[in-house]
């Protein structure tokens with residue numbers, strides 16, 4: 422028997438949302454087929470170290486990079502929503518009187534993809550619940566560029582994020598492998614390529 426208040430939904434993470442938008446098969450492989458790939462390359466280790474350095478610097482930096490003059494910064498924030506059965510760790514939340522602003526640090530010079538925008542949307546939905554105030558916008562801070570980019574969190578993006586959660590859960594429950602991404606260049610560098618026999 423489930424404990425009172427426990428969700429009947431498959432628990433998901435914000436990374437599942439980001440990965441689904443990149444390629445719908447990736448969360449299915451992890452959750453449906455339980456293929457756990459956790460290769461930590463030297464590039465990833467360097468990225469993690471840079472992440473930690475940015476966090477340390479961020480504590481001393483002003484909020485000017487975000488165009489803000491006030492706000493309380495919270496780092497490495499554990500977020501969870503019982504209703505959405507969704508969780509994740511946010512790099513930074515800026516809590517202001519009338520809003521909470523999620524911030525993700527990105528160790529890349531590449532522009533934002535749709536997957537990152539929906540990752541931010543999922544964080545925004547969780548941060549609203551945690552801090553009990555609206556999240557109408559979020560930022561990505563590009564570490565190498567020392568620059569922040571704002572992303573507006575729209576009702577349509579929230580709706581799509583909820584549909585992504587439903588699509589991941591449906592695929593796992595029905596044991597149905599989703600169609601892969603149409604961006605075939607992603608397959609060439611994907612660790613799951615050996616499991617996608619329509620991509621060889």
Ligand code: SF4
Nearest residue numbers: 444601608611614617
């Ligand atoms: S190989 Fe291509 S289709 Fe298969 S999981 Fe990776 S990105 Fe998706």
